[in-house]
Amino acid sequence: MLRKMDFGDYDLIITLFTLKEGKITVIAKSAKKSTKRFGGILELFSALNVVYSTGRRKGLPVLQEATLKYPFSTIRTSMLKTAYASYWAQLINEWMESGQKQVEIYELFQYILRKLDSCQTSEAALSILFQMKFITLSGLAPNLGQCSVCHIEVEKIKETRVQFDFAKGGILCDGCASKTSRKTFLSKGIIKQLLWIEKGDLVKAVRARFSSDALKEGSEFLETFVPYHLGKEPRSLKFLQQIRKW
Numbered sequence: 237m238l239r240k241m242d243f244g245d246y247d248l249i250i251t252l253f254t255l256k257e258g259k260i261t262v263i264a265k266s267a268k269k270s271t272k273r274f275g276g277i278l279e280l281f282s283a284l285n286v287v288y289s290t291g292r293r294k295g296l297p298v299l300q301e302a303t304l305k306y307p308f309s310t311i312r313t314s315m316l317k318t319a320y321a322s323y324w325a326q327l328i329n330e331w332m333e334s335g336q337k338q339v340e341i342y343e344l345f346q347y348i349l350r351k352l353d354s355c356q357t358s359e360a361a362l363s364i365l366f367q368m369k370f371i372t373l374s375g376l377a378p379n380l381g382q383c384s385v386c387h388i389e390v391e392k393i394k395e396t397r398v399q400f401d402f403a404k405g406g407i408l409c410d411g412c413a414s415k416t417s418r419k420t421f422l423s424k425g426i427i428k429q430l431l432w433i434e435k436g437d438l439v440k441a442v443r444a445r446f447s448s449d450a451l452k453e454g455s456e457f458l459e460t461f462v463p464y465h466l467g468k469e470p471r472s473l474k475f476l477q478q479i480r481k482w
């Protein structure tokens with residue numbers, strides 16, 4: 237479940253990210269009035285098996301049945317975990333078109349939520365993994381392997397901190413560096429780690445160790461890069477940044 241909103245006194249409007257039909261929004265009738273109606277399982281981020289009907293009339297599909305697959309309840313007991321999961325859910329919600337099947341992103345989200353719920357990996361590291369894989373699967377991976385203009389390999393760039401140009405979506409060598417557009421600087425260490433995550437297997441990537449500096453640098457970069465491509469700053473990200481203490 238990506239999103240939950242009250243609708244009148246009785247109903248809830250729920251946005252689900254489904255395996256078979258991508259993002260869909262349904263109405264859960266009487267779910268607000270009585271938690272018994274759906275057994276109290278309609279909670280944010282929980283993984284559900286659902287049955288819904290579209291009917292013939294216009295309007296939202298109606299949720300008929302829901303059973304719990306994974307509650308992910310630990311996430312909701314922590315404000316920080318909830319803030320991270322809300323940010324990821326908002327990225328999916330804003331980015332995905334309704335009714336478009338996205339199996340790889342579905343599996344990524346479920347895997348990362350499971351890790352977040354199990355408390356074995358730091359929230360910030362999971363967020364770097366999620367954002368990096370999410371933008372790669374969306375076809376918007378940053379170009380970190382070579383200069384975006386002359387294509388010299390990153391290993392051959394002499395500077396220890398490499399310029400990243402947001403408009404070009406990639407790194408620039410010193411010779412091609414731009415003076416005008418929006419940019420930041422990335423250490424070669426974090427560039428290497430992000431490239432490794434982009435190309436590598438998720439299960440291995442979860443075991444990767446980040447130094448606290450790398451966590452900060454990677455988070456700052458992705459939390460600028462991703463909203464830049466989304467075209468807006470998600471509200472959930474602002475909240476996350478307010479409550480997070482490095």
Ligand SMILES: [Zn+2]
Pocket residue numbers: 383384385386387388408409410411412
């Ligand atoms: Zn260049």
